[in-house]
Amino acid sequence: xxxxxxxxxxxxxIAAVKGISFAVEKGEMVALIGANGAGKTSTLKALARxxxxxxxxxxxxxxxxxxxxxRLIGQGLGMVxxxxxxxxxxxxxxxxxxxxxSRRGDAQIDGDLARVYxxxxxxxxxxxxxxxxxxxxxxQMLALGRALLGRPSFLLLDEPSMGLAPLMVQKxxxxxxxxxxxxxxxLLVEQNAKLALETASRGYVMEGGRxxxxxxxxxxxxxxxxxxxxxGE
Amino acid sequence: xxxxxxQIFNGLTLGSIYALVALGYTMVYGxxxxxxxxxxxxxMIGALTALAVIKPLAAAxxxxxxxxxxxxxxAIPVAMLLGFCIERIAYRPLRNAPRLAPLITAxxxxxxLQQLAMIIWGRNYHSFPPLMPATVREFGGAQITDLQxxxxxxxxxxxxxxxxxxxxxxxxxxxxATAENPQIAGLMGVDANRIISLTFVIGSALAAVAGxxxxxxxxxxxxxxxxxxxxxxxxxxxxxxxxxxxxxxxGGILLGIIESLGAGYIGDLTGGFMGSDYQDVFAxxxxxxxxxxxxxxxxxxxxxxxx
Numbered sequence: 001x002x003x004x005x006x007x008x009x010x011x012x013x014i015a016a017v018k019g020i021s022f023a024v025e026k027g028e029m030v031a032l033i034g035a036n037g038a039g040k041t042s043t044l045k046a047l048a049r050x051x052x053x054x055x056x057x058x059x060x061x062x063x064x065x066x067x068x069x070x071r072l073i074g075q076g077l078g079m080v081x082x083x084x085x086x087x088x089x090x091x092x093x094x095x096x097x098x099x100x101x102s103r104r105g106d107a108q109i110d111g112d113l114a115r116v117y118x119x120x121x122x123x124x125x126x127x128x129x130x131x132x133x134x135x136x137x138x139x140q141m142l143a144l145g146r147a148l149l150g151r152p153s154f155l156l157l158d159e160p161s162m163g164l165a166p167l168m169v170q171k172x173x174x175x176x177x178x179x180x181x182x183x184x185x186x187l188l189v190e191q192n193a194k195l196a197l198e199t200a201s202r203g204y205v206m207e208g209g210r211x212x213x214x215x216x217x218x219x220x221x222x223x224x225x226x227x228x229x230x231x232g233e
Numbered sequence: 234x235x236x237x238x239x240q241i242f243n244g245l246t247l248g249s250i251y252a253l254v255a256l257g258y259t260m261v262y263g264x265x266x267x268x269x270x271x272x273x274x275x276x277m278i279g280a281l282t283a284l285a286v287i288k289p290l291a292a293a294x295x296x297x298x299x300x301x302x303x304x305x306x307x308a309i310p311v312a313m314l315l316g317f318c319i320e321r322i323a324y325r326p327l328r329n330a331p332r333l334a335p336l337i338t339a340x341x342x343x344x345x346l347q348q349l350a351m352i353i354w355g356r357n358y359h360s361f362p363p364l365m366p367a368t369v370r371e372f373g374g375a376q377i378t379d380l381q382x383x384x385x386x387x388x389x390x391x392x393x394x395x396x397x398x399x400x401x402x403x404x405x406x407x408x409x410a411t412a413e414n415p416q417i418a419g420l421m422g423v424d425a426n427r428i429i430s431l432t433f434v435i436g437s438a439l440a441a442v443a444g445x446x447x448x449x450x451x452x453x454x455x456x457x458x459x460x461x462x463x464x465x466x467x468x469x470x471x472x473x474x475x476x477x478x479x480x481x482x483x484g485g486i487l488l489g490i491i492e493s494l495g496a497g498y499i500g501d502l503t504g505g506f507m508g509s510d511y512q513d514v515f516a517x518x519x520x521x522x523x524x525x526x527x528x529x530x531x532x533x534x535x536x537x538x539x540x
Contacts, residue, residue: 050416069419078420085417087410098410101403102422150421 001026001154001185002047006055009042016042018209019055024154029176029186031196031217033230034206040189041082043206044156047187048072048079059154073102078152082159082189084143088132092123095131095142099149109149116145119178137168144175154185161192173199193230197221205230235374240497241490242372246381246450248489249388253443254466255473255481256395257436263412263476264432266332270339271319272440273463274346275312279441280448280458281354283308284361297364301445308441315346316437317430325426343460350456358455361448384446391439392482398435399478408432412476461513465492468520474533483531492516 002024009017017039024030032040046053049069057065059077067075087095096116100109117124120141126134131142140160147155160176161169169192177199180186190196197203197217205213205226213220220226254276261269283304290300323338366379399405408428410418415425447462448454465488473484495515499507523530 048420050419068424069416070422070424073420073422081417081420085414085420087413087417089413090406090409094406094409097403097406098418098421098423101407104403146421 001028001060002187003058004043004047004055005058007043007046007057008054009039009046009051010054011042016209017046017053020206020209020211022204022211022214024185024187026185027183028202029180029188029200031193031200031203032187032189032206033191033193033196033203033220035230036191038206039209040206041158044079044082044158044187044189047156048077048081050081073150073152076151076153077156078147078150078154079156080140080143080147080158080160082162084136084139086131086134086139086142086146088130090131091128092131092134092142093127095146096123096127096149099146102150112149112151116148119175120145135168137164137172140164140168140172141175144172144179148179148184152184154187155179157186157188159189159191161190161195169195193226194221197226236497237494238373238375240493242375242377242381243497244490244493245486246384246489247493248469248486249385250443250446250450250485251462251466251469251489252482252485253388253391253439253446254462255469255485256392256478257440258467258470259473259475259478259481260408260432260436262470263478264408264429265324267324267335268339268467268475269319269324269433269436270336270463270467271323271342271346272436273459273461273466274343274350275315275319275437275440275459276444276447276462276466277350277454277456277459278315278346278444279308279312279437280444280454281350281359281456282311283441283445284359284448284454285354287364288362291362291364297362298366301364301449305442305445308445309438312437312441312444313434316433316440320430320433325429343463347457347459354456356456358453361452361454363452365449380449384450387442388446391442395435395439396478404431465513465516468516471530472520472523474530477530477532480530480532487531488516488519491519 005021006019007017008015008019020043032043034040042051045051047057049067049072053065056063059075064072087098096113103109122138123142123145131139134142157176160172164172173195188196188200197220200217203215203217203220204211213223213226257272258269261267286307287300287304290303291297319342323342324335327335327338368379369376399408407418407423411423411425411428419425447458466485469484469488470481472488473480492512492515496509496512499509499511
């Protein structure tokens, strides 16, 4: 479904991503793990066309490297950005409405909204509140619900556990699993390697802008290099 | 006290106009963090374009208010096109440039437009024909003309319309989302460039109407009328909290009233030493005071984002 060949991302003259290649098949959940500064977020931002990059990005068989960011959701590629990125001065309901922005006139929006509210009841309780006043976990739920309202077939998730209390992390990941079970393909970037590999079916390890390991999640969890570097053993 | 009420009426009229122009500044600033110093010139081009249409229409025997409406009907699209072109030519190529660069092109565009208007319309003051009803009404010892009432009502209606557009419609929601974070709005499918263009176009339409109001209110229009007006409207936007729509409206009306009261009383206050030609001083004095005690403006409060 997603095929990345020789992706390079530069900030000024510094390479953040140094020619990586990987693929995600339809229906999979793939984790991209690695330390701070390994290039994970840069990779996701390049995929969402929020950063210029070199190399090929094929999504559903089409080259999207030259497609502007705002056209991607219409093609089914959604993203929950790092730090959640909810619109703090918009209400919860308005944030969700923004999620459905690309589906103008779609009669199914109301049904999808009801499903999001059902899956994330806190959002319904607080739907008139400004998003900036929500707790971090609620904001993460909102960011996720908002992305789902764009009806993505493929979702890029950037650090969904960042800055959340353990209980909230668990809730967020339960929701992510529910989304995956509903048939959405997911590429998950996480610093919390254990959690990511327990949730995903396959994984890639990034180090210094390169992919250094690629395997099934179970094998990566058992790999001594991963255990030592990312699982704190 | 009739002077007081009179100056309030005058200030409300003037303030309504400032508010319309201030909205153009504040909308653009809110979306892209840019002070569009060419905005005053859009007001001026709007006024002179309208005048160029109104004069022949009136000469052809059309009733005054209809001629003015005809002028506005032409001035609005002209100003919208101008606003669109200003953004396209002077700001879009600099979207990722340091913030000082578009500020300089803004001043450049302002100068170019003034010179262009001078070439087209000359250096002379153009008198705005007295086409609007000038009936004077008495309220508690103060006088108010029908034209003043029309200005306040039309400006008020436009402000309400803008607030509805921004707060209730899908487009307005996209504008607010883009103002907050254009990249993330992009992930939702919002084309930030389109939103920015629309912001300039809407602000320019308000500016054109404001231009006609100024010309009708003072009875004159000329090629550099946009400069000081633009500066005051910008002051109003800062006074209210730049980036905040309600703030621009409040700032505009407050500034108009302060200025009028200042002009009305400065002679008495200084024993005749200073006359009403010092009214501009008030506007900028107020700006300085506000910036010292409330740097983000009267309504410039931000919702803090919890991590």
